[in-house]
Amino acid sequence: MQAKTGLPTLGACAGAVLLAACAGESGGGGSDTGSVTVAVTDAPVDAAEEVVVTFDGVTLKPADGPPVEHTFEEARSVDLLTLTGSAREKLLDGVTVPAGPYNWMRLHVEAEQGVSDSYIRMDGSEHSLYVPSGAETGLKLVRGFTVPAGGEADFTVDFDLRKSVHQPQDGGDYYLRPALRLVDNATTGHLAGTVTANYVTDSCESPDNGLAVYVYEGSGVTPDDVDGTEPDPVTSAMAVQEEDTGDYRYEAGYLAAGTYTVAFTCNARDDDPEADDDTDLLDPADVEITEGETATHDFTL
Incomplete structure (x- = not known):
């Protein structure tokens, strides 16, 4: 830390x-x-x-x-x-x-x-x-x-x-x-992972519209944009490109131990917190956060 x-x-x-x-x-x-x-x-x-x-x-x-x-x-x-x-x-x-x-x-x-x-x-x-x-x-x-x-x-x-x-x-x-x-x-742990370059190329029209991972409390959540109504993400993390590999890394910190749903979006920049936006949230998956540990989840083809 x-x-x-x-x-x-x-x-x-x-x-x-x-x-x-x-x-x-x-x-x-x-x-x-x-x-x-x-x-x-x-x-x-x-x-x-x-x-x-x-x-x-x-x-x-x-x-x-x-x-x-x-x-x-x-x-x-x-x-x-x-x-x-x-x-x-x-x-x-x-x-x-x-x-x-x-x-x-x-x-x-x-x-x-x-x-x-x-x-x-x-x-x-x-x-x-x-x-x-x-x-x-x-x-x-x-x-x-x-x-x-x-x-x-x-x-x-x-x-x-x-x-x-x-x-x-x-x-x-x-x-x-x-x-x-x-x-x-x-009582907290962290979440980190990689979004591979080929996943971004295959999933996104452009990498410049805000690549991010949204984290929701609970398993099997159907992800939605940030708009003040459930299910709103507990937190989110930007996916930042690494110069040496071309892949993208993200990290979401200080999550209470438990089960969460994560999803990836290509257009977080257009997500208005005061509006119900048409934000595509891709490949939701469950992750388990354990006290004192960093869980890993990657988005890859």
């Missing part, structure tokens, strides 16, 4: 569409505190060159007691596109907090409309990236989680940019409506 360790700050998850909050295992010992590690990763979006989000603090709400405020000494800007697959960046690294159940986290972001504190770069041009009401309310996760007494809770927050980034109809600022997964690293 690739990890980039940052300042001793706290980043977490929030809001909105896909969230699975998991408790860490107890370390025992009668302590009234535990430690929390939180990192971020990303399921990417096609065509974007950078997606930079700036965080400036987090509030945690214990089930019993007042909110605990964490304000960063300096705002932290993270390019989420550098954190695909199993790569992640730690925003909180073993910080001591009161043990016990928590009701919610609120992630504070600097993402105002018309201001490039957070931004997206497309085709060499930078556009403001804003979170509606984000400056006032932040991004709130209302699902609970637990910090074990005397132990450590280690989470990864997956920003699914394919679902989160929305292009305006009027050509103005882009906006971020976060679709996030919060997963307990102790």
Whole structure:
């Protein structure tokens, strides 16, 4: 696992569409505190060159007691596109907090409309990236989680940019409506594989329309595009061409252990998360994810 360790700050998850909050295992010992590690990763979006989000603090709400405020000494800007697959960046690294159940986290972001504190770069041009009401309310996760007494809770927050980034109809600022997964690293594995060059040539009119693998929870799922209705993919992974072989590689990280359906598409770039698109999803197959391991599934003729 690739990890980039940052300042001793706290980043977490929030809001909105896909969230699975998991408790860490107890370390025992009668302590009234535990430690929390939180990192971020990303399921990417096609065509974007950078997606930079700036965080400036987090509030945690214990089930019993007042909110605990964490304000960063300096705002932290993270390019989420550098954190695909199993790569992640730690925003909180073993910080001591009161043990016990928590009701919610609120992630504070600097993402105002018309201001490039957070931004997206497309085709060499930078556009403001804003979170509606984000400056006032932040991004709130209302699902609970637990910090074990005397132990450590280690989470990864997956920003699914394919679902989160929305292009305006009027050509103005882009906006971020976060679709996030919060997963307990102790219960996750990864998925990786190859899409062979001859498979792409045989299946796709062009390799330039967004080659991607969509991952759905459960076996035997009939795959559908990203549109906010079931079955929506849990996550997705871009297939990137390797110079030495000409084949394409993909990696989807931090999947809770269990059975999933995977499918390949040639035109992910045209998949609008706010519309029911005619996205061809090819050769669905079941894969099994095991804790601490990387499963492999290839798309080949």
